[in-house]
Amino acid sequence: MTEQYAEPELGFPLSGIPGFYAAEMPDTVVAEAGGETLTWLELDRRSNGIARGLREKGSERGRIVSLLIPNSIDLILAIFACYKAGASPQVLSPRMTLHELTAILDLGNPAAVIVAEDGSGPDLPGTVTLPELAERQSEDSLDPQTAIAWKAPVSGGSTGRPKIILSGREAVTSDVDPTFWGIGPRERSLITAPLFHNAPLNTALCSIFRGGSVSLLNKFDAEGTLAETDRFGATWIYLVPTMMRRIMALPENIRASYSLASVRSFWHCAEPCPAWLKREWIEWVGAERLWELYAGTEAEAGCTIRGDEWLEHPGSIGAVTWGEIILLDDDGNEITEPDVAGEVFMRPPEGMPPTYHYIGAEPRTHGGWSSLGDMGHFDTDGYLYLHDRSSDMVTVGGVNIYPAEVEAALMEHPRVLTAVIIGLPDPDTGNRLHAIINTTGKGVADDDITQFLGDRLSRNKLPKTYETVSEPLRDDAGKVRRPALRAARLATLGNTDDSRKAS
Template identity: 30%
Template sequence: MDLSVWAATQPEKAALVGPTGEQMSYAELEATSNRIAHLFLSLGLSRGDHIAIVSENRLDLFPILWAAQRTGLFYTPVNWHLTADEAAYVVDNCGATVLLVSAARADLAAALPPVPHRLSFGGPLLSYDALESLVASLPSTPVDDQTEGSPMLYSSGTTGRPKGVLPAMPEAPFGTGLRFDHLMQDSFGFDSSTVYLSPGPLYHAAPLGWSLGAIRAGGTTVFTDRFDPELVLRLIERHRVTHPQFVPTMFVRMLKLPDDVRGRQDLTSLRLVIHAAAPCPVDVKRSMIAWVGPILMEFYSGSEGNCFFMIDSTSWLAHPGSVGRPVMGGVHVCDEAGQELPPGEIGQLWFDGMPPFEYYADPAKTQAAYDARGWSTLGDLGHVDNDGFLYLSDRRTDLILSGGVNIYPREIEDCLILHPAVADVAAVGLPDDEFGQRVHAVVTPADSVTPGPALEEELLAHLSGRVARFKLPRSFSFEEVPRLPSGKVLRRVLLDRHHRVDESLSQ
């Protein structure tokens, strides 16, 4: 699991294949990451210090990540889709000593707060030193006393300010690997023959961790700079991808491709199709299994690292809708008073048996994530069945409370997403004088579909009989559903937008 060992045994093998087909060999990744590691030490960084990185998906991002990983640093990839104010908050909050910004992110660079060292890569930036010039004459051999570092990631910020998740810094020499690296190899079959495909943004936990983990196993990581369903299928054939990773919205877009397009590419190299990040609608997953075979592997976890569930296709077909049983830690389903609920009853999910985490520089949020028993929560709701399989309902913050009844947006979204007139959908709760909240459906119509009252009636007819009457949307809007590149709905954006509309109509 030591990058230096792989670079010595397979120096010319592609460790990475980038968005335009450019490649970086193991030898190149080893040499460049070592030079950057020497730079970090020369800047006075030591184990446990922080760096922040603002960059799109690009090849020269990876030597920076590996340099931090091999020198015991915390590294925070910043979501460059954030506003300037939000990105500045993350850089400031994580306490970075070094800030590295891609030249392509000049739109954010000037707005970011001052830190002791500001470096650009991939081109010049005003008031930033060029990384490439600083490392050109530095050694390409490893620094002394290499030790494992760790990403310090921030939550997606779908409902408020992003929260920095500070894990326990591993006390291990570089090459030991992180706990998740071992899980990838032991449970997901990653080895030196693996070709992993990531179409997601590298500032998110799964694309980042799995991309690095594939290299730890001696395989090749192929990554894109955006998700395009046809491109993904072409890449699977071109690079003989064995382990692609998706989120459910990507499945939907691939399934909606014409049959002749889906059947055009050779997908026989696939060994395992990995998915996570959001619950997958049952009909969507059934359709994917029918297409590619029973090779889907789903997992449920969080940046906090306080749980890990997984389920293969065979188990899922016997327990449709489940995200599996825990392979790390344990789960408890509790009511509002903290009492455990029996199988089948929905409550808040709490986890035990995993290393503790904290929200960086935010003791109040950290305290709120734990109960008196030391169990921690991600704020999700769900239930377990009699066999111990977990089923997710929604996040507590997404729950719609209408007339004293809990309504889970996911039920409505799952029913609508495969309707041929729907390209994307999100359900939110808007204020209602009579019921407290009402269900509002935000629908992105499919191409060539005309939005309006007729489409509303068609969608309501589709929902009738599939969800209870009290769960039917009482209003619709036809617009783009705002999502992060990870696939998560930005519900706070929708709520802010529609609260303003409601207020203007009431004036």
């Protein structure tokens, strides 16, 4: 028999979530991070005072408030204070450069910019901290407010030009996000990545909206994640494949020392997952506990797939779970045949209002459908397989090559942690494939990689040059800034090209 829990009805204002659960379970911990905890009663009362301070700063319906706060209970307090002030929260990376941050703030014109109390964020005038906002403010309840958008995340790392993706949904409860993430009531969710990325933000908040508890990691650590899973009793965990690989690289006896018995489902997204890694996780945690999601921040449509489905459709990112997805060829014609590649276009279910609004950009659309630039194909059963983003394509000697295929082959090598393929100028072929590789401590020789790839890729897809780096190539959410990596290497080509030639 399924246990029943009290939850707010659909369409309930998010500003009222803390008060709803504080009345039912005031002393239950809703969030913890860095050794600090926050109960529902504390969240409700403390966010009231901060919200009053935000209203004095001009926060109201239709305004954005930017939050430069790392994963912490303060970040959860700030988000709900925004809702209570009627503003849309925008979580930004405290590690942004002043140039990046200024461009985003110019677009959003936030009513306030909240920074961490320890002063770890960028040196920006006019910022405010939570204690400053709450100073001398009453913690009594406020009149309810509803922001016009429940989130205002930022994107643009792949293009170099920022844009704000303002949600098309007001700050009210919905069953859409929790359903496609498989988040149930009273979930205990372990969030392993920063909330300035959309998926961690969505999943953390959806857990809270349903009366759950979240543990926010400040920094990903492979064994530390397993330890926190058992300590916290996590039932739902967010991962990206880079994290999965680092966990799987732990000695088997270390992994076996943690039970993970509390976990109902492990979810991964944000970057391609190598087939070998997916199989190892399925063998380790069980096919029915491993899930993958494909969607954009725009949330028009998406796919999910469970491990046992994936075993029947290896390499797929799932069948369409919500919204609609089609493939179009270069002339804008729909591709209806299976196993034929095209550009992925999406739209929300018929009758649903727009799910997002860009500030600072225009969507790529065709006949009411919009594209994120992904390429892919459907199989005969309607399962989608991604190839790469059209913008990442490299033309070498007149042949179009998608880096994702080469990167996937590279990451099958047991000593390659992550890899990024970029195109660099070549006097003979116009462009050459350049491989940037992050390896395990043992390293790997170039000729070993060349031989390894030779058994997996046709000759025209082999990198011409290699480069080994020690710094991570993807961030904690699995994202890679390919243009930035390419620009850094182009800047050195005028003086020297120290990348190693493939044999």
